[in-house]
Amino acid sequence: MTASIRVGTSTCGLAAGAEETVRALQAAAAQLDLPAEIKRTGCLGACHREPLVEISTNGTSVLYGPMGPAHARELLAGHFGLPGAERPSEEWVVSRAADRRDYPYFAPQVKVTTVNCGVIDPLSLDDYLAAGGYEGLRRALALAPEAVIAAVQQSKLRGRGGAGYPTGVKWEICRNQPDPLKYLVCNADEGDPGAFMDRTVIEGDPHRVLEGMVIAAWAIGARRGYVYVRAEYPLAVKHLEAAIAQAREAGYLGTDILGAGLDFDIIVKEGAGAFVCGEETALMHSIEGKRGAPRMRPPYPAESGLWGHPTNINNVETYASVPSIMTGGAAWFAGLGTAQSGGTKTFALTGAVRLTGLVEVPIGMTLREVIFGIGGGIREDGTFKAVQIGGPSGGCLPAALLETPVDYEPLRATGAIMGSGGMVVVDEETCMVDFTRYFLSFTQSESCGKCVPCRIGTRKMLGILTRLTRGEGRPDDLERLERVADTVRTTSLCGLGTTAPNPVLTTLKYFRDEYTAHIHERRCPAGACAALR
Amino acid sequence: MAQTGTAQQTRPRKTMYLGDPLAEPPPPELLAVLDPLRGRDDALVTVLQRIQGLYGYLPARSVRYAARELGVPLARMFGVATFYNQFRFTPPGRIRLQVCCGTACHVRGAPAILQRLKDTLGIPADQTTPDGMFTLQTVFCVGGCSLAPVVLSNGQAHGRMTAVGAEWLVRDLRAAEEGKP
Ligand SMILES: Cc1cc2nc3c(=O)[nH]c(=O)nc-3n(C[C@H](O)[C@H](O)[C@H](O)COP(=O)(O)O)c2cc1C
Numbered sequence: 001m002t003a004s005i006r007v008g009t010s011t012c013g014l015a016a017g018a019e020e021t022v023r024a025l026q027a028a029a030a031q032l033d034l035p036a037e038i039k040r041t042g043c044l045g046a047c048h049r050e051p052l053v054e055i056s057t058n059g060t061s062v063l064y065g066p067m068g069p070a071h072a073r074e075l076l077a078g079h080f081g082l083p084g085a086e087r088p089s090e091e092w093v094v095s096r097a098a099d100r101r102d103y104p105y106f107a108p109q110v111k112v113t114t115v116n117c118g119v120i121d122p123l124s125l126d127d128y129l130a131a132g133g134y135e136g137l138r139r140a141l142a143l144a145p146e147a148v149i150a151a152v153q154q155s156k157l158r159g160r161g162g163a164g165y166p167t168g169v170k171w172e173i174c175r176n177q178p179d180p181l182k183y184l185v186c187n188a189d190e191g192d193p194g195a196f197m198d199r200t201v202i203e204g205d206p207h208r209v210l211e212g213m214v215i216a217a218w219a220i221g222a223r224r225g226y227v228y229v230r231a232e233y234p235l236a237v238k239h240l241e242a243a244i245a246q247a248r249e250a251g252y253l254g255t256d257i258l259g260a261g262l263d264f265d266i267i268v269k270e271g272a273g274a275f276v277c278g279e280e281t282a283l284m285h286s287i288e289g290k291r292g293a294p295r296m297r298p299p300y301p302a303e304s305g306l307w308g309h310p311t312n313i314n315n316v317e318t319y320a321s322v323p324s325i326m327t328g329g330a331a332w333f334a335g336l337g338t339a340q341s342g343g344t345k346t347f348a349l350t351g352a353v354r355l356t357g358l359v360e361v362p363i364g365m366t367l368r369e370v371i372f373g374i375g376g377g378i379r380e381d382g383t384f385k386a387v388q389i390g391g392p393s394g395g396c397l398p399a400a401l402l403e404t405p406v407d408y409e410p411l412r413a414t415g416a417i418m419g420s421g422g423m424v425v426v427d428e429e430t431c432m433v434d435f436t437r438y439f440l441s442f443t444q445s446e447s448c449g450k451c452v453p454c455r456i457g458t459r460k461m462l463g464i465l466t467r468l469t470r471g472e473g474r475p476d477d478l479e480r481l482e483r484v485a486d487t488v489r490t491t492s493l494c495g496l497g498t499t500a501p502n503p504v505l506t507t508l509k510y511f512r513d514e515y516t517a518h519i520h521e522r523r524c525p526a527g528a529c530a531a532l533r
Numbered sequence: 534m535a536q537t538g539t540a541q542q543t544r545p546r547k548t549m550y551l552g553d554p555l556a557e558p559p560p561p562e563l564l565a566v567l568d569p570l571r572g573r574d575d576a577l578v579t580v581l582q583r584i585q586g587l588y589g590y591l592p593a594r595s596v597r598y599a600a601r602e603l604g605v606p607l608a609r610m611f612g613v614a615t616f617y618n619q620f621r622f623t624p625p626g627r628i629r630l631q632v633c634c635g636t637a638c639h640v641r642g643a644p645a646i647l648q649r650l651k652d653t654l655g656i657p658a659d660q661t662t663p664d665g666m667f668t669l670q671t672v673f674c675v676g677g678c679s680l681a682p683v684v685l686s687n688g689q690a691h692g693r694m695t696a697v698g699a700e701w702l703v704r705d706l707r708a709a710e711e712g713k714p
């Protein structure tokens with residue numbers, strides 16, 4: 001009997017102390033003389049139970065958590081029924097089922113891009129291949145590039161970076177450019193502070209992203225690719241670099257890939273800490289070694305991108321969806337989502353929700369199902385106040401809008417955006433005015449300063465919001481706030497500016513009474529603003 | 534603006550001392566960084582990252598060397614260096630404490646943690662303690678949001694942090710550092 005023990009050691013796992021758990025398990029296994037192989041995996045998504053330990057023997061597996069190092073020996077002795085040991089406490093057991101559906105957090109989820117995360121060893125190409133890896137590439141290379149693009153169009157895959165542009169259409173525009181030198185870029189800047197979807201996928205299943213990129217390179221005719229990873233993700237960079245080296249070695253990158261005559265290679269570029277670099281034109285300037293300031297579009301990157309050549313830029317999750325479209329079929333993928341958007345979307349569920357973590361759901365599931373069905377509602381029996389979707393470019397939605405499906409158009413209709421997947425839940429303790437001030441302090445400090453409306457407008461809005469939270473609001477402040485927000489929204493150069501007013505506009509729309517309480521009653525209903533206590 | 538959650542960029546002072554005229558060739562460790570990147574039109578950010586990796590910050594003199602060796606105007610070099618939050622122009626302390634002020638950490642109490650660390654260390658954000666032991670910084674999300682709030686010490690993440698926990702962390706780190714030979 002050899003047991004396999006898997007411990008999630010992504011950034012989140014490490015923050016919960018998973019490394020200590022691994023060491024304690026190794027020591028305990030040696031001491032108890034158990035023939036167990038201890039593997040480090042990515043994140044299963046149930047971060048609220050980290051550190052997570054999965055023990056598999058003879059086809060059955062049990063997921064335990066949270067498992068601190070102190071209980072490692074007790075857990076192993078109990079699990080393997082060593083003489084004198086007690087069975088592990090039921091409180092530690094997360095799930096006993098192979099499909100994990102006995103844990104309500106997992107049951108409603110549909111995993112496509114994160115299916116391998118927390119399951120395979122991300123540093124092992126063999127693990128990825130055993131899980132069906134690079135099969136999508138094989139199938140794509142057997143098709144003409146046009147047929148691959150047609151399949152992606154039929155799958156209704158849309159950009160997961162936030163805007164939701166149809167991926168197949170984007171690829172086709174890029175392919176049709178006469179310039180023979182084309183570039184491919186993967187946007188892993190993940191600038192939304194409070195989101196970690198792209199980090200999880202890259203740390204937990206880096207080959208999937210590479211595979212998606214190689215398929216895109218075949219479809220578009222690109223020769224060179226870049227992955228732009230944000231500076232704060234050292235582990236993601238490490239896993240990506242390792243995966244690229246393995247893929248080159250095995251012939252999935254480099255010249256004449258799988259004998260299909262495709263030449264393509266990928267370089268990792270580390271960001272240097274600037275939110276605006278997630279914007280595609282700024283990102284390309286940054287890759288070119290310049291200041292990451294955005295420029296006017298058009299021309300779009302598909303026409304004129306890196307060094308003036310046609311460039312296809314997609315988000316990590318967008319690329320990570322592509323291998324599954326090739327293996328599962330476009331119709332299957334389209335069928336997962338809604339009439340206008342195919343597939344699944346991952347969300348980083350955080351804040352005041354009981355069960356935090358990374359969730360992947362079919363597009364079209366309602367916010368209520370995600371927050372209450374999967375997330376288990378508000379922690380400590382608090383009351384739901386709002387959910388913030390899409391980060392600094394997104395908006396805050398109240399309880400009345402919990403039936404909104406997670407899909408691009410319905411969310412946009414509320415004033416929020418689908419965004420890249422940040423979903424921060426807040427309860428009664430959060431003051432919406434102060435929360436909005438927080439977002440504006442972020443966009444104000446991250447505004448690159450190139451265009452006036454964004455540079456001055458975000459500062460003006462921040463000034464008014466700061467005044468309100470200090471109890472110094474004036475009767476005409478809301479009107480002024482709306483006016484500035486409208487100007488910034490309509491006249492800024494890039495998406496950072498045009499979306500920066502979204503937190504202001506949505507909170508003014510749905511939580512106006514909190515603003516008026518601050519101004520007219522000098523009162524903070526949440527009791528959060530220190531000056532008004 | 535000194536608000537919690539506001540990234541304060543460290544910009545070089547106007548009267549920054551750029552070092553003596555560059556009469557000598559660059560030190561060997563710097564050349565080792567520059568040589569592989571010569572002639573690469575996409576390397577400027579990478580060059581600065583490697584220099585910072587070497588010294589822990591961007592010594593003005595090294596940036597001047599890099600500009601001369603790579604044939605890039607000094608103004609462009611500093612233009613890029615001051616654009617990105619990652620680059621520092623003063624030497625860091627031995628232990629770098631980073632308080633995550635991303636959204637998830639913010640709503641779970643990051644402002645109180647930052648305040649406690651400022652009080653405990655007696656320095657504002659982006660400064661180093663006089664003994665050169667701690668540098669206090671803020672970051673916007675390290676991707677550990679599900680375990681918010683998060684504090685990093687020299688890159689190591691500590692999740693589910695509290696104000697009191699942060700104070701203990703400082704005490705433990707200081708004890709460990711002082712215990713070193
Ligand atoms: C201020 C700003 C920040 C952005 N940040 C990101 C980001 O972190 N990750 C991302 O994938 N897209 C980001 N985008 C969107 C990109 O500009 C671009 O639309 C996206 O990478 C396209 O890929 P997709 O079609 O696969 O979504 C950002 C846009 C703006 C305006």
Ligand code: FES
Pocket residue numbers: 193194195633634635636637638639673674675676677678679681682683
């Ligand atoms: S918001 Fe702090 S780790 Fe993401």
